[in-house]
Every structure is written in C-alpha cells, then in structure tokens.
Amino acid sequence: MSLKPFKSIGIGVAYSPNLKANLFEAARLSVFFKSKLFLIHVGQASEEKTNMLSIILKSFKKDDLDYEVVFKTGDPVDVILSTSAEKKIDLLILGAVQREQFVKYYVGSIARKITRRAKCSVLLLIKPSVERIPCKHIVVNGLKDPKTKQTITSAFYVANKLESKKITIVEEINQDLVPIKVDDDKSLRRATIIKERIKLRENSRIKEIIEHIPETHTESIIIKSQPIFGKKGYSIGHYAQISRADLLVMNAPSKMTFWDRLFPHDIEHILTELPTDVLILQ
Known part of the structure; x- marks a missing residue:
C-alpha cells in the first residue's frame, strides 16, 4: 500500500x-x-x-x-x-x-x-x-468495500500533509439491514438493539483499518467514527455539509453503466451537488 x-x-x-x-x-x-x-x-x-x-x-x-x-x-x-x-x-x-x-x-x-x-x-x-x-476537518467514507482500506489510509496521508486536525470516518449503513417494521415500543427496542450491534461491528472494522496506518499519520489527529443509516452517497454528502468539513474523501465508483447514470447513486449524489471540496480516490 x-x-x-x-x-x-x-x-x-x-x-x-x-x-x-x-x-x-x-x-x-x-x-x-x-x-x-x-x-x-x-x-x-x-x-x-x-x-x-x-x-x-x-x-x-x-x-x-x-x-x-x-x-x-x-x-x-x-x-x-x-x-x-x-x-x-x-x-x-x-x-x-x-x-x-x-x-x-x-x-x-x-x-x-x-x-x-x-x-x-x-x-x-x-x-x-x-x-x-486551512483544511481543518476531513470526512472520509468508511463503507464496507475492498477500496475503503486504501481510501482511509490515503485520507490520513492527506491530513498529515495538510496539517488537518480532525478526521471523521462515516460508515453508511443500508437501512435494509434492520428488517423490522417499527410500530410499537417492543419493535422499536428490537430495531435499536440491531442498530447498536451493527454500529459496534462497523466501528470495530474501522478501528482495525486505523491500527494498520503508520502512527506518524494518526497520532496528532482527532479521529471520529460516525455510523449513519441511510442512502449511500447522499448520507455522507449531507454529513459533510452539516459538519462543515473542508474536504470529503470518497472511493472511486466501480465501472459505471448507463443505468447508473440514469438512476443516481453513491458518487453521483455527490456530483449533483458538492457539499465541499471532494477527493475521489482510485
């Protein structure tokens, strides 16, 4: 790497x-x-x-x-x-x-x-x-994808070179992973428990990635992990906007087809309306 x-x-x-x-x-x-x-x-x-x-x-x-x-x-x-x-x-x-x-x-x-x-x-x-x-705050995607490890590593490299003080790793989680219709207190509790388990699992995965990044690139940076249940691309773009991030770092999309452009998803949501400067990593 x-x-x-x-x-x-x-x-x-x-x-x-x-x-x-x-x-x-x-x-x-x-x-x-x-x-x-x-x-x-x-x-x-x-x-x-x-x-x-x-x-x-x-x-x-x-x-x-x-x-x-x-x-x-x-x-x-x-x-x-x-x-x-x-x-x-x-x-x-x-x-x-x-x-x-x-x-x-x-x-x-x-x-x-x-x-x-x-x-x-x-x-x-x-x-x-x-x-x-100054680039003070960088938001980077932490979605479960083969490219994400390199993307997060590169985000820390960029943060180190630009002397950024904070990195937030946003794990966008598909709402479908919580297959419960919430219509009473009991179903709400069950949905909440499932969400907390998913968040713990995601945070553990991100923590493992960070542990393999050179300490010189992580030691002086505030690192935050932020799981979000929502639509990929849209959720992280919205988060970058409301958190006033100076830079949003994303995986490059896999090869896009005609249908991907017709029905926007992931990176296309970002391209439609940029929340801040955006770095798309190959």
Whole structure:
C-alpha cells in the first residue's frame, strides 16, 4: 500500500478569472505532496501563454515547484484524459461551478465526464483561493468495500500533509439491514438493539483499518467514527455539509453503466451537488 499516492498532479488550465486561484491551489498541493505538476492547456502553444503561467507561479520558485506545461489541441475531455494517461498523473484537479442564485456547487458537463472516465484520482474544488484556507476537518467514507482500506489510509496521508486536525470516518449503513417494521415500543427496542450491534461491528472494522496506518499519520489527529443509516452517497454528502468539513474523501465508483447514470447513486449524489471540496480516490 503506497504511502505516497500522488507522485504527479495534473490540472486543466483555462485562461479564465479563476486561473490564478486554481494554479495556486494546484501548486500548493504539489509542494505539500512533493509531486510534479502538469498544467494541461487545451489549445495551441504560445510564448505569451507560457510566460503568463510562469509569472503566476513565480512565488513558488522558492519551494522548488517542479512543473511542466502541456499544450494539446482537441476535445477538452479527450485531451485531459489522454494527457493524464500519457504523463501517468495520479491526481487530477478540476473546478466545480456555482449555481446561479444559490451557494451550491455542481460539476459542469466537461468536469463530470472527466470525473466519470478518469483512471486516476480526482479532486473537485468548489472555491479555489489564492490565499491558503486551512483544511481543518476531513470526512472520509468508511463503507464496507475492498477500496475503503486504501481510501482511509490515503485520507490520513492527506491530513498529515495538510496539517488537518480532525478526521471523521462515516460508515453508511443500508437501512435494509434492520428488517423490522417499527410500530410499537417492543419493535422499536428490537430495531435499536440491531442498530447498536451493527454500529459496534462497523466501528470495530474501522478501528482495525486505523491500527494498520503508520502512527506518524494518526497520532496528532482527532479521529471520529460516525455510523449513519441511510442512502449511500447522499448520507455522507449531507454529513459533510452539516459538519462543515473542508474536504470529503470518497472511493472511486466501480465501472459505471448507463443505468447508473440514469438512476443516481453513491458518487453521483455527490456530483449533483458538492457539499465541499471532494477527493475521489482510485
């Protein structure tokens, strides 16, 4: 299990009002993770564009930022995905868009297509900032899945590098695991007992995962386990929102079919309305 999951970081570069904030976020993460940064621009190369990027990133020279600019023409989705594969990018950074008249964010059509098809991890940013905003609280999924052990381990790696103070591991539990119709005090007690047993079992499973993570990544962090009975994806997104988490870390979904996109579940609930910055780990 790799303790350095992000050796290379990629970001799509569009010459927009958010350019400087996006580049500063990507550059900071590259410095924190000691990763190489690839700036991917869909379009023709020009000296003017290269110089503009160099000027923006000048303040990171003291941090020995290692970056490379890639110019490539074509369809934005295909260019970013093919470049990510060619450059062996481990983490791709994408910006989310604010809905008009609402302080809610959603993944635009291009970013959504990239997120669904990416073979690497994806970080969705809702409020890129030139000034660093500390990442104090990370929420990570703890659902029973083969990918979860690596996801939790990587979340602690990220927390350690970003100097986060708290991690909450949310175990989303299917309500169907409590097959009792509650219609009186007796059935309520039985349902409550079953729920408590499931919570104890889930907490024990999460505790075992944490015990195998290097102590240097866990010792200075407040760790909370939070079992929730509800719909996968929706429940953890809602929890991240109400707990004012700075980052939500999720497993990447298994290969998605047409029906998965037609009937949203798990990660699709998150993509529909981002509660905070979201890191989807492959």
